[in-house]
Amino acid sequence: MTSVESGTRSLGEFTFECGESIDDLQVAYEAYGDFEATEEGSNAVLICHALTGSQNVASAGLAETAGQARAWWNDIVGPGKAIDTTEYYVVCANVPGSCYGSSGPPAENPETGEPWGTDFPPVTVGDWTQAQRRLLDDLGVGRLHAVVGGSAGGMNVLDWAVQYPDDVARIVPVAAAARLDSQCLALDAIARRAITTDDAWRGGDYYGGERPTDGLALARQIGHVMYLSKTSMREKFGRRAAGRDAVRSFPADRAAAYFPYREVESYLDYQAEKFVDRFDPNSYLYLTRAMDDYDLSEGYEGDADALGAFEGEALLMSFTGDWHFTVAQSESLAEACRTAGVPVAHHVVESDHGHDAFLVEPEKVGPPLRDFLAEGLDGRAIHDTASEDDGGEAEADFAPVHNSLFSG
Structure with missing residues (x-):
């Protein structure tokens, strides 16, 4: 041991x-x-x-x-x-x-x-x-x-x-x-803006109240797409629709009911849901800026x-x-x-x-x-x-x- x-x-x-x-x-x-x-x-x-x-x-x-x-x-x-x-x-x-x-x-x-x-x-x-x-x-x-x-x-x-x-x-x-x-810098910038434009972020003063989970979830989804390759995404998901029991994690427009909720969407939603439970939105802002600056x-x-x-x-x-x-x-x-x-x-x-x-x-x-x-x-x-x-x-x-x- x-x-x-x-x-x-x-x-x-x-x-x-x-x-x-x-x-x-x-x-x-x-x-x-x-x-x-x-x-x-x-x-x-x-x-x-x-x-x-x-x-x-x-x-x-x-x-x-x-x-x-x-x-x-x-x-x-x-x-x-x-x-x-x-x-x-x-x-x-x-x-x-x-x-x-x-x-x-x-x-x-x-x-x-x-x-x-x-x-x-x-x-x-x-x-x-x-x-x-x-x-x-x-x-x-x-x-x-x-x-x-x-x-x-x-x-x-x-x-x-x-x-x-x-x-x-x-x-x-x-x-x-x-x-x-510059491409990665751009995507990181969009991810941070997803957090800071969430109404619950409140300038970073959200502790003890509602957390900006929607913004952090979107930031994580942007990041996760960066971590996958075209080949892996094609092999994992293709254009397949998610199963009938799949439930959307984010609000959808009225037309969404007509179109399929795809496996790739469901996967990203699942990853985002796991992430927001374990990570702090302000820390995500701080650490991505440190990486971008290096x-x-x-x-x-x-x-x-x-x-x-x-x-x-x-x-x-x-x-x-x-x-x-x-x-x-x-x-x-x-x-x-x-x-x-x-x-x-x-x-x-x-x-x-x-x-x-x-x-x-x-x-x-x-x-x-x-x-x-x-x-x-x-x-x-x-x-x-x-x-x-x-x-x-x-x-x-x-x-x-x-x-x-x-x-x-």
Whole structure:
């Protein structure tokens, strides 16, 4: 049985990148396994959760919480799994601004005794990284074996390589990019407006009363479409009508009775209903803005310059059906690593599942991740890509982007 620690740490005064401070930053976290440290480093692995995920990355804790927040990567993290909690000390922290126990809009403002609401300071990905560093210090963890994360959590991983390049030996951004493109920025903006134009939002001061659930539901539906691919939607739903027992979740116009309520509509309504029960609308506003704002090159001449101080190794993972964070974006990031002299492998997964593939296809994510954590880029994975002409020596740094570096 792997030991599990679940709780909240009080980290004292914290100044956000926006310049505002709070007197006592609370960070909720879960830790799995036992910590071991040597002169070379430690067995500690930090996992950065995605936008609406939580600290509950594996099976323990938050058992009553529905949706992604409950054990959202349970197929990857645990005893004998890709991130083996019998071998690694695994920590996952709920980021500031979220709603699963860390300081954020729904948390209590000690000065007023009421929820912070939109009085909470604006947060950035950089704030997430600094809060995690403070938490790890409090847990007695110095240098990390690896930082791993997907989606917005992958941006968090990249920020570790920039802010604390000497503190981590290996980074694994999964389904991530150096920044969002304009299409994703636009969709996030529409999602936020769905919340802020809901009459129940009341400028963010809805605690203790009616919540802007309709706006949050629409925001989630917009986001969920971003996470799916055309192929997966066609195969899952096509143009089929939902069953006769299906009930619409939103008000419909009079003409709706004449036309079918389609399976894809029913699916999105179901996902929205689950989401509004577990997530805070203000937190959704805060976290999407943090993700939108992130730019790896900010303050540097470019992405390669930003990564110049990182002396560890990197594994990038992307998915062919993902249009939210594309293969091309990951390859651009891999090229920046090469330019900066960071040893890197870009592992492309053939998948029709879209952005959610890193959550729903653990059999494709787990093997390369396990191999990289265990052996880095000097292990079997890299040597599998060597050509017969060089006698098995991997003279080329990397396989072509369309090839798996971890086949066989």
